[in-house]
C-alpha cells in the first residue's frame with residue numbers, strides 16, 4: 001500500500017558545519033513524501049509528483065514541519081527513574097543514585113515496564129533511533145530489545161560490562177560478560193531493526209581483562225558498535241590514569257584494547273587533548289555531545305566547534321544522556337547545546353543543530369544508508385512538528401514570516417530549539433506508520 005504524507009518538509013543532504021547552509025538543506029513548502037512498505041520511494045513538490053500516483057492514501061499536515069526522526073546518540077534507559085537527582089558530581093552521583101537504581105533491573109518484569117515507558121517517551125519526543133545503555137543484567141537488554149522490536153524502532157543497545165569499582169551486586173566477570181554479551185549479540189544484532197553495542201561502562205569500572213573481553217567480542221563480531229564514556233570530568237580522568245598507569249591519556253586506554261573504531265561511540269569527550277581529538281578523527285569514532293548532562297553534573301563545556309573543524313574533524317552526534325541529562329527531548333537538548341556553545345562564544349546555528357540530530361547522527365553512526373533524511377530507499381521514520389503548539393511558540397510563529405518559507409526557516413527552527421519540547425511533536429512515524437503515544 002502506498003502512503004503519501006503532505007506538508008512542509010525539511011531535511012539535509014550535506015553537513016552545514018562544512019558547507020553553505022543553502023547547499024545542504026532541502027526544503028519543500030508544500031511537499032509530498034511517498035512511502036511503500038515502510039520505505040521512502042519519492043519526495044518532491046506536491047504539485048510535481050502527486051499526479052504520478054493515482055491511488056495514494058494521503059495524510060495531510062497543513063502548517064506543520066516534517067523532519068526526519070530524531071536520533072539520540074547516548075542515553076541510559078535504566079536511569080529514567082533517577083532523572084533530576086539533586087546535588088552531586090559524576091562519581092558521587094553514580095554511587096548515590098545510579099548504581100542503586102540500576103540494581104532494580106535484575107528483575108525482568110521491572111526492566112520490561114521501564115523499557116516500555118522509556119520507548120514511548122522517546123516516541124513522544126520525536127526520537128526514533130537511540131544508542132542506549134541497559135544495565136549489567138542481560139535480562140535488561142532482552143527486555144529493551146523486545147520492546148523496541150515490538151515497536152519496530154531502530155535501536156542500538158547493549159549490556160553494560162563492568163567488573164570493578166562499583167557495588168558487588170552490579171559487577172560481572174570478564175568471562176561472564178563475554179559469554180552473556182556473545183549470546184545477546186547472537187540473539188539481537190540485526191534482528192529486524194535492532195543493533196548491538198558492546199558496552200564497557202568506562203575505564204574506571206573495567207579491568208584490563210574486561211576490556212580485553214570487549215576487544216574479543218569486537219573481533220568476533222566486527223560490525224557491532226562499541227559504546228562507552230570518555231573524559232567527562234577531571235576527577236574521572238585522573239582516576240582512570242591511576243588505574244591504567246601505562247597509558248599516557250584516556251583514549252589510549254581504549255586504544256590498547258582495539259576499542260577505538262569507526263563503530264565506536266564515546267559519550268562526553270569534554271576534556272580531550274588535541275592529540276586525542278586527532279586520533280579520534282583518524283579512527284572515525286563518534287563523540288556523543290551531551291550538553292544537558294554536562295551542565296547538570298557540572299562536568300564542563302564540550303568544544304563542539306573544535307570537533308567540527310577542518311583541523312581534526314570528529315563525527316559528532318547529540319545525546320540526551322538521561323538520567324544525568326534532564327530531558328529526553330532533543331529539542332530541549334539542542335537548547336542546552338546552543339547555550340553551552342554560547343558560553344564558549346560560538347553560535348550553533350539552527351540548521352547545524354537540526355543536522356546534528358538527523359543526518360549528522362545517522363552519518364556518525366554509519367546508518368545514513370538507512371535513516372537520517374528523506375532520500376528514496378531509506379526507512380520512513382519521521383516527525384510531524386507543530387510550530388505553534390504552545391502559546392509562546394504560537395506568539396513567536398506569528399512574528400516570523402509565515403507561511404513558513406525557506407528564508408524564515410532558521411527563525412522557525414530556532415524558536416523550536418528555544419521553546420519547543422514534547423508538546424511540539426504532533427506525530428511520530430516509524431517505518432511509515434503513525435504511532436500512538
Ligand code: GUN
Pocket residue numbers: 076090094098201202229232293321324
Ligand atoms: N560514566 C560512567 N557511567 C556513567 C553514567 O551512567 N552516566 C554518565 N553521565 N557518565 C558515566
Ligand code: ZN
Pocket residue numbers: 074075076229267321
Ligand atoms: Zn552516559
